[in-house]
Amino acid sequence: MWGNLGISLFGPLTGALIATTTGSVGLAILAIVVGCSLGALLLGASAIFGATTGAPAMVSLRGLLGRRGSVVPTILNIGQNVGWATMEIIVISTAAVAVVGEAWRWPFVLVAGSTTNGVMFQQRSATGGTTAKVTPNVTGKGVPIWLKLSRTGSTVTATYSTDGTNWSSLGTATLTTPTVRLGFAVTSHNTSASTTASLSSITFVE
DSSP states (O other): OHHHHHHHHHHHHHHHHHEEEEEEEEHHHHHHHHHHHHHHHHHHHHHHHHHHHOOOHHTTTHHHHHHHHHHHHHHHHHHHHHHHHHHHHHHHHHHHHHHTOOOOOOOOEEEEEETTEEEEEEEOOOOTTOEEEEEEEEEOSSSSEEEEEEEEETTTEEESSSSSSSSSEEEEOOOOOOOOOOOOOOOOOTTTOOOOOOSSSOOOOO
């Protein structure tokens, strides 16, 4: 069983490492298939004893390690599972960045309100680019505040209002993506602190 876990878990990990170093998804998939196949063979071999005797793996270890000693492999197995999971998250996420690159950083336009920075209009204009201000922040306008984004063709216009009736323009930005997704985000701009926000009067008009 342990041999199976070692190879089966190492299969995806090896695939991720190959993808990280070569950037080849095909070679990574091949490594995963071979690794999992070998692991399956070992798993089948380890199951022969249990299928013959009808005893679970832990029970079969009692003859070799004793009743109390047979608990040790279980504890070690839990530890190795935690270690493997941690390693896979690190390596696979690194591999994803190597394969995809910066393509996951999509273009966007946002308008936001802040108690300290006022009203902000920002944009990432190209895939993999950086986020920049479209126009300077409007200071002295904290929350609560009304915010609006409207798009005509590839032009996005941002406006804000302090009363929901009278609107002021923040400027325009260009967004050429044919399909857009709408959403809301909240951030504290502090990795060691969380924050909350309340949103209301939300309207989508197509």
